[in-house]
Amino acid sequence: MSNPHTNPITKPDDINPGATQPAAVDQTSPVTQRGWRVVDIVVAAVLGVAIGLVFWIWNSIGGALFGTLDAITPGVGGLVVGPWLLGGVLGGLIIRRPGAALLVELVAAIVSAAIGNQWGWSTVVSGLFQGLGAELVFLAFLYRRFTLPVAALAGAAAGAGAWLNEFIFFGNRAKSAVFNLTYLGCLLVSGAVLAGALGWALTRALAASGALNRFAAGREHRARV
Template sequence: MMTWKMKEVVLAVILAVACGVIYLGWSTLWIPISALVGPVGAGFMFGIWVIASPIVAYIIRKPGAAFIAEVAAAAVELLTGSHFGLSALLVGVFQGIGAEIAFAIFGYKRYNLFTLMLSGAFAAIGSMIYNLIANGLGYYSMEVFFTTLGIHVISGMILGGLLAKVIVDALAKTGVLEQYELMKEKRKRENVNGHVSGM
């Protein structure tokens, strides 16, 4: 098991708190939007609620990073007064497990756009599993269930995975992530490529 350095723990906490506050604002925004377009239509907003996992996992690249980030962000959302109440935290656990599986499949070796988007998709599946447990199988008609799942998966891939990569890559350009695995691996790749091209 790879141990976490203190700076990684601190960064994960800071990012989880920031994401948790964003989740709370997004939850508040969800109320009028779902009133306008219905809860199924509002499913396009889903991806933001799972962005903590790919952001933290992409930077830190350690087993457990995606799960811890999502649960911590969900806890912050709950503690800052989410109208979803305790379910905000519980769904975060299921989303975190889903997101973590995407990185585990590749043995925590691949952190490219595909894996980040897969993380968002699996988090959406985790979320729907929680909804089925919480609401019961009779809550959705077959059509509504698959429509909702489809919208959530697409949103998780785009607003979760893709947006996470865009945000982290932009942060990396500022130099604030120099000490983290993301940049260490990037430098390692550049050295290898430079060495190969210089041969």
């Protein structure tokens, strides 16, 4: 039996009919939830393998272009490195979880090395440095901003990671300052354009196709249209 002295439950609308109710929080947003979902892990793996195949194709094309440009002006070969930096940018833009940029670039490098390339398993170390460069940019923005400028910065940072790896492990520190500065500048430009801007455009295209409906990038696209 109910207590006759107990006041009925009052609804918020009864207290202030004109009050505006707070909008529901999207619990899947990278701002509110940083944990990895099963779909994030699966997509990271698939994305890493797919980009690893892109790397494998670009190994021959990009390797030849790199050699040609470097023969003309040492260091300018860095202008064609961008496609090898794409994994970190795409991983960060699509999955939007801590570690996604690093993981996707690393998986792609492992796939490229496993299939076979001219650099062997040193490719994995390169992937580690490149992925870490992109990851640090997304971290700097607390995994909350995924605009074109941020993507370009992530691509450029991946290029800086590639430069640092080769400076330490591939003997570039024994080369001239002019070479190293030229190479770094070309890597930054290539990373910003061929990894950053291209990765951003690819993410938007995938979102428009509906492939990213379970991700924030897909929700953002639906909100725009």
